[in-house]
Amino acid sequence: MSTASSPRRSLSTLDIFFLVVAAAAPLAAVAGNGALGVLLGNGVGMPASYLIAGIVLILFAIGFVRMSPHVTHSGAFYAYVRHGLGARAGGAAAFVAIVVYLMMVVGSVAGFGFFANVFFVENLGWDISWKVWGALVIVVVGLVGYREITLGARLLSVLLTLEVLILVALVLAVFWPSSPASVTFGSFIPSNIFSGSIGVGLMFAFVSFLGFESAAIYSDEARNGHRTVSRALIAAVLFIAVFYAIAMWCIIIAFGEDKVVAAAGENPGTLIFRAFGLYMHPAFTVAVEFLMVTSALAATIALHNAASRYLFALGREGMLPSALARLHPKLQSPHIASVAVTVISVVFTALFAISNADPLMTVLSSTFGLAALGIILLQAATSLSVVVFTWRTRQEAGSMPNLVIALLATAGLSIAAILVVRNYSTLTGSLGLLDYAPWIIPVAAMIGIAVAPRSRIAAVGSRA
Numbered sequence: 001m002s003t004a005s006s007p008r009r010s011l012s013t014l015d016i017f018f019l020v021v022a023a024a025a026p027l028a029a030v031a032g033n034g035a036l037g038v039l040l041g042n043g044v045g046m047p048a049s050y051l052i053a054g055i056v057l058i059l060f061a062i063g064f065v066r067m068s069p070h071v072t073h074s075g076a077f078y079a080y081v082r083h084g085l086g087a088r089a090g091g092a093a094a095f096v097a098i099v100v101y102l103m104m105v106v107g108s109v110a111g112f113g114f115f116a117n118v119f120f121v122e123n124l125g126w127d128i129s130w131k132v133w134g135a136l137v138i139v140v141v142g143l144v145g146y147r148e149i150t151l152g153a154r155l156l157s158v159l160l161t162l163e164v165l166i167l168v169a170l171v172l173a174v175f176w177p178s179s180p181a182s183v184t185f186g187s188f189i190p191s192n193i194f195s196g197s198i199g200v201g202l203m204f205a206f207v208s209f210l211g212f213e214s215a216a217i218y219s220d221e222a223r224n225g226h227r228t229v230s231r232a233l234i235a236a237v238l239f240i241a242v243f244y245a246i247a248m249w250c251i252i253i254a255f256g257e258d259k260v261v262a263a264a265g266e267n268p269g270t271l272i273f274r275a276f277g278l279y280m281h282p283a284f285t286v287a288v289e290f291l292m293v294t295s296a297l298a299a300t301i302a303l304h305n306a307a308s309r310y311l312f313a314l315g316r317e318g319m320l321p322s323a324l325a326r327l328h329p330k331l332q333s334p335h336i337a338s339v340a341v342t343v344i345s346v347v348f349t350a351l352f353a354i355s356n357a358d359p360l361m362t363v364l365s366s367t368f369g370l371a372a373l374g375i376i377l378l379q380a381a382t383s384l385s386v387v388v389f390t391w392r393t394r395q396e397a398g399s400m401p402n403l404v405i406a407l408l409a410t411a412g413l414s415i416a417a418i419l420v421v422r423n424y425s426t427l428t429g430s431l432g433l434l435d436y437a438p439w440i441i442p443v444a445a446m447i448g449i450a451v452a453p454r455s456r457i458a459a460v461g462s463r464a
Contacts (some may be wrong), residue, residue: 027291027295037200038252039268048187058241063247092359097374102348113130124368138346163205273288313325
């Protein structure tokens with residue numbers, strides 16, 4: 001089999017943009033995290049929470065892009081942290097990232113199973129267990145991941161376009177001049193933004209951005225290297241922040257600022273469906289229920305690809321078995337790493353299924369709760385590495401503004417991590433042993449620290 005050092009460069013800026021935004025799953029993020037943020041967080045101020053999170057992550061992205069020409073590596077966080085903070089810190093980041101992405105794949109599989117069950121029960125009367133749907137999506141995603149990456153990008157582009165368009169349709173229906181909705185701007189008034197539990201609102205907002213940084217994972221496959229990745233990353237963060245804020249504001253306007261919290265309290269999971277029912281033809285409600293299924297599918301594909309590329313990168317570095325770094329002789333895809341992700345997904349999903357865990361309130365919430373903490377900590381460590389790197393290269397033009405930006409991003413992400421830890425039980429809705437899941441992160445970090453010194457470390461800044 002081929003053991004070439006890099007996959008074929010075939011991804012454009014638009015391809016990576018679709019992969020990044022699909023990983024964030026816009027429709028599912030608004031329908032799930034947004035509604036929970038309204039109910040449990042800062043109520044009508046939730047749209048502004050998306051903008052605040054977006055500002056912090058844009059600061060992070062600026063530093064990320066600033067450092068990207070010096071780090072060409074599909075390990076993303078691992079490579080950046082190692083470049084700035086050293087091999088041991090990089091090893092810790094690598095293993096935390098593996099845990100995070102694998103758990104997100106499992107959670108996304110459960111989410112797909114849940115939404116597929118709801119759609120078919122309500123529209124066709126087919127009560128097929130989420131476990132069956134979960135098994136099906138693992139097979140489909142495994143096949144897509146095994147093949148050349150552009151297949152996944154093209155499929156994701158179609159699914160993403162449809163879910164964005166249907167949310168745009170709702171926004172137009174609510175804000176149309178003849179609409180019965182009363183347009184107000186309370187969502188952006190400071191007294192509302194900081195009302196209730198702003199910490200919980202921000203927490204759900206940050207969770208909604210999970211996966212955006214995965215652009216850097218595809219640097220080896222981008223047509224123009226870091227330039228393509230940089231453009232895709234900045235565009236994705238801007239799009240996600242603004243789009244989430246407008247979509248959530250639209251849903252609040254649909255019910256009214258004085259009624260939306262009570263409406264979310266009835267059932268946050270169906271809040272967006274009821275908004276469609278109030279302002280659009282019933283066919284659109286059916287369509288959005290279906291697109292919730294495809295949104296979960298798109299997210300699962302993107303997250304599977306991200307996880308497999310982390311395994312590929314660490315196999316290439318010698319921190320995991322070298323077989324994971326092999327490329328398919330014809331497809332030039334990291335097929336062995338992809339199969340490994342599929343196998344791990346099967347095992348963890350089966351464990352949850354055997355225990356009859358609720359797919360949404362237990363599986364998805366606990367895995368994404370863990371992912372939220374892990375991703376934010378990785379982002380904070382990456383931003384800190386940008387601080388160190390910028391300080392070392394401070395003789396370069398424009399280094400001091402970049403240093404300030406990186407420091408602000410590190411501070412903002414550190415605060416976000418504290419908020420997630422303090423509100424972890426709210427985020428996951430879990431009980432028992434799952435409440436201790438965050439301890440997996442320091443354990444993974446310690447394993448990475450132990451393995452890192454024995455890895456075959458090449459110069460991170462090398463463009464070989």
